[in-house]
Amino acid sequence: MSSRDTILQRLRNRSGGNLTAPNCDFSVLERPDWPVSERIAMFEKNIESVHGEVHHCTEETWLDRLAEVLSTRGARNLLVPKEHEIGLKLRSAVEREDLPNLLIYDEPIESWQSVLFNDVDAGITSTRGGIAETGSLILWPTADEPRLMSLVPPVHVAVLYASDIYTTFHEAMQVQDWGAGMPTNALLISGPSKTADIEQTLAYGVHGPKELIVLIIE
Amino acid sequence: MSETAEHSPHHIDVKEFHPRAQAAIHNPKIRQNFRKAMDGLMTKRKSAFEGWDLETLRDLGANIRLRALANLPDLLEQLEQKLTENGIKVHWAVDGDEACRIVRDICKARDAKTVIKGKSMVSEEMELNHYLEEQGIEALESDLGEYIVQLAGETPSHIIMPAIHKNTDEISELMHEKTGTDLSHDVEYLTASARLQLREKFMNADVGVSGVNFAVAETGTLCLVENEGNGRMTTTVPPCHIAVTGIEKVVPNLEDVTALLALLTRSATGQHITTYFNMISGPRKPDELDGPEEVHLVLVDNGRSSIYQDDELLDTLRCIRCGACMNHCPVYTRVGGHTYGTTYPGPIGKILMPHLIGLDEGRHLPTASSLCGACGEVCPVKIPIPDLLVRLRQESVDGDKLHPAKVRGHGAKRGAVEAMVWKGWSWMHAHPGMYRFGTSMAARFRKLQPGQIGGWTQYRTAPKLAPKTLHERLKERGQ
Ligand code: SF4
Numbered sequence: 001m002s003s004r005d006t007i008l009q010r011l012r013n014r015s016g017g018n019l020t021a022p023n024c025d026f027s028v029l030e031r032p033d034w035p036v037s038e039r040i041a042m043f044e045k046n047i048e049s050v051h052g053e054v055h056h057c058t059e060e061t062w063l064d065r066l067a068e069v070l071s072t073r074g075a076r077n078l079l080v081p082k083e084h085e086i087g088l089k090l091r092s093a094v095e096r097e098d099l100p101n102l103l104i105y106d107e108p109i110e111s112w113q114s115v116l117f118n119d120v121d122a123g124i125t126s127t128r129g130g131i132a133e134t135g136s137l138i139l140w141p142t143a144d145e146p147r148l149m150s151l152v153p154p155v156h157v158a159v160l161y162a163s164d165i166y167t168t169f170h171e172a173m174q175v176q177d178w179g180a181g182m183p184t185n186a187l188l189i190s191g192p193s194k195t196a197d198i199e200q201t202l203a204y205g206v207h208g209p210k211e212l213i214v215l216i217i218e
Numbered sequence: 219m220s221e222t223a224e225h226s227p228h229h230i231d232v233k234e235f236h237p238r239a240q241a242a243i244h245n246p247k248i249r250q251n252f253r254k255a256m257d258g259l260m261t262k263r264k265s266a267f268e269g270w271d272l273e274t275l276r277d278l279g280a281n282i283r284l285r286a287l288a289n290l291p292d293l294l295e296q297l298e299q300k301l302t303e304n305g306i307k308v309h310w311a312v313d314g315d316e317a318c319r320i321v322r323d324i325c326k327a328r329d330a331k332t333v334i335k336g337k338s339m340v341s342e343e344m345e346l347n348h349y350l351e352e353q354g355i356e357a358l359e360s361d362l363g364e365y366i367v368q369l370a371g372e373t374p375s376h377i378i379m380p381a382i383h384k385n386t387d388e389i390s391e392l393m394h395e396k397t398g399t400d401l402s403h404d405v406e407y408l409t410a411s412a413r414l415q416l417r418e419k420f421m422n423a424d425v426g427v428s429g430v431n432f433a434v435a436e437t438g439t440l441c442l443v444e445n446e447g448n449g450r451m452t453t454t455v456p457p458c459h460i461a462v463t464g465i466e467k468v469v470p471n472l473e474d475v476t477a478l479l480a481l482l483t484r485s486a487t488g489q490h491i492t493t494y495f496n497m498i499s500g501p502r503k504p505d506e507l508d509g510p511e512e513v514h515l516v517l518v519d520n521g522r523s524s525i526y527q528d529d530e531l532l533d534t535l536r537c538i539r540c541g542a543c544m545n546h547c548p549v550y551t552r553v554g555g556h557t558y559g560t561t562y563p564g565p566i567g568k569i570l571m572p573h574l575i576g577l578d579e580g581r582h583l584p585t586a587s588s589l590c591g592a593c594g595e596v597c598p599v600k601i602p603i604p605d606l607l608v609r610l611r612q613e614s615v616d617g618d619k620l621h622p623a624k625v626r627g628h629g630a631k632r633g634a635v636e637a638m639v640w641k642g643w644s645w646m647h648a649h650p651g652m653y654r655f656g657t658s659m660a661a662r663f664r665k666l667q668p669g670q671i672g673g674w675t676q677y678r679t680a681p682k683l684a685p686k687t688l689h690e691r692l693k694e695r696g697q
Contacts, residue, residue, distance in 0.1 A: 002310070003310040003311055003312045003316060003519075004310035006312055007294075007310055007312060007465065007517075007519045007523055008291050008294065008295070010519075010523040010524070010526070010527075011290050011291040011294075011465075011523055011526055012291045014526060014527055015527040015528075016527055016528055016529045016532070019284075019287065019288035019532075020288060021284065021285040021288035021289060022281040022284050022285055022288075023281065024278060024281045024282050024285055024474070025278065025281075026278065026473065026476075026477065028270075028271055028274040028275050028278055028477075029275075029278075029476060029477060029480070046490065050489075050493070105507060106507070107507065108507050108508070109455075109507055109508040113421055113455075114421065117417055117421060133490070134490045134491035135490070135491075136491055136495075141506075142506075143503075143505040143506050143507060146506065146507040146508045146509075147450070147454050147508050147509055148454060148455070148508050151447055151450050151451065151454070168476070169476045169479070169480075169491075170473065170476040170477075173472055173473065173476060174473075178437070178472050179436055179437060179471065179472055179473070181437065182437045182438075182439050182472075182497060182499040183499065184304075184498070184499055184500040184501065184502065184503055184506065184509060185454070185496070185497065185498055185499070185509060186497040186499070187450075187494060187495065187496055187497065188491065188494070188495035189493065189494060190490075190491045190492070190493055190494075190495075191493050192493070193445070193446055193447035193493060193494075194445050194446065194493055195362045195363075195409060195445060195446050196379075196445075196487075197361070197362040197363035197366065197379060197380070197381055198362070198366075198381070198386055198389055198405045198408055198409065199251075199255075199384075199385050199386045199389075199405070200254070200255055200258055200379075201386070201405040203405050203406050203408075203409035205409075205410075205413065206362055206409050206412070206413055206446045206447065206448070207360070207413060207416065207417075207420075207446045207447035207448045207450075207451055208446070208447025208450065208451075208493075208494070209447075
């Protein structure tokens, strides 16, 4: 008999008899329906408490803020999506001198891995929403915005629409109907990469980005 | 079974609990490192649940886990089917050795020479690193704590914070000696050095191995909870990703995960959420530009299906490995994780390990507790750890056939003298004449009673026998 069948058979022929499944009441996770402004405030407070940086922008001002943020960090280049409107808008601003070099992730990682790991200073991605209660960003990487964009460069800039901020993870999942199907990879990101493995002392950027910058568009 | 023999892990003798505990208690450095860390974690956990209806949330957590266990075989089949539809290959292993061989075969098929590993307690259970090294495959830990522990040639001493037993000085010296970094107290510098060393390894590894925190049957999704990003690197950069997990980690729906995640991170480190909550539902699609080409899941039994047979012991399988029970355990806090000599230390280890290694080998584990109840009180899924400890204590000395034993090695702690004493005791109680004679003799010759009675008088004074028996006194009062 295969190991699979051995294991399943042992579980099915349980000597203690059948187990009854208790009911699960999720109402303890429910929160009042907060107005957007309060959700923004809570999101901001929570993500800042884990070292995330928030900038309030509008459709008109986010490019300026981004340019500012990147130049204070001396970023030489920025990885941008090819198709997403964020990428399109950035690329149409080529004449701007305050923006760093724009790079596009449009080849399989194998062909440019060492460049990505060693020479890219920052990456910008869209988000699928935010979670106020925990200060989290929801990311569903795609062919246009691959997984490593938000992981390898030392600075990750995320664009978040204020209207997409949910109060809880539970709410976000229900409203966006995640149960209907998941992408190959989905993420909640709450702050930059960190560790406390050395005597409980916090250090940032241990494997992923050292900085997480969120542009909230209201 | 010749293949099993080739896997010969270097064992720490679990039976040596007492001498190790003595040594740890007399080691001020160990005590300081643990005390400091655990005090901090207890405070953080408490404040992380402020404003929550914690009891109701814990009830929900317990119910979610119980519901999953009630449907375990069906859920595992559903998970397998969904994962397969998503393009993830599923393997089943009855024990750690088989799981190791499955990992080896996947590596061999890819001609893999190097494996990079995210944190996984099941792989510690399997002693996977050791096995792979024997097979000529390099296995490197990528979690900073695990990396440090591996440099030191040790095992993790805590399931969430593997290197908690070391302070910055010790880590600095270790990294200096093994990797040539400068001696430094600067944690930023040490972390940055490790980042550099590991980045190279991520890029060049042939296979990434990770654990799983929750496996969702509904969508075929493997969830991983982490702060560092090493877990994302491990599961994204190498061309092949192998996840290993115990069979009990499956839950029916994504919704379940929202509650368990809220409990897990707050209980473990007092964080509202970790930096990364990574949900993997398939390998790289043809149009995607990164991610592994191949994803495997190894479902490991290793004793879990036998725990599953018993109504009471089954509760052990609810565990979501948050580590809160060890953070709050007065024994763990003083002796540290290595003292236990087991993969899982602390309260959860004391109830889980006897199943995995038998009560003969693990006979000291259930007694290494003050039964203060702290572990049961903090457990986010309400595992009645103290009750289970008492049950296992009973099984470890149980010589009669009253309670059919469930755990291998039952009765192992029963000593010959103790057994004789109890036998005599029960015989006397069944014979009133002998009982009266015995007790009056004991009262008469009470001066001869020894001042030391084994373990009992190690921390207590010996009880004194009364000059007259209760029967005699009642008689005198004419009753
Ligand atoms: S037994 Fe409970 S407290 Fe201990 S690790 Fe498991 S879930 Fe956490």
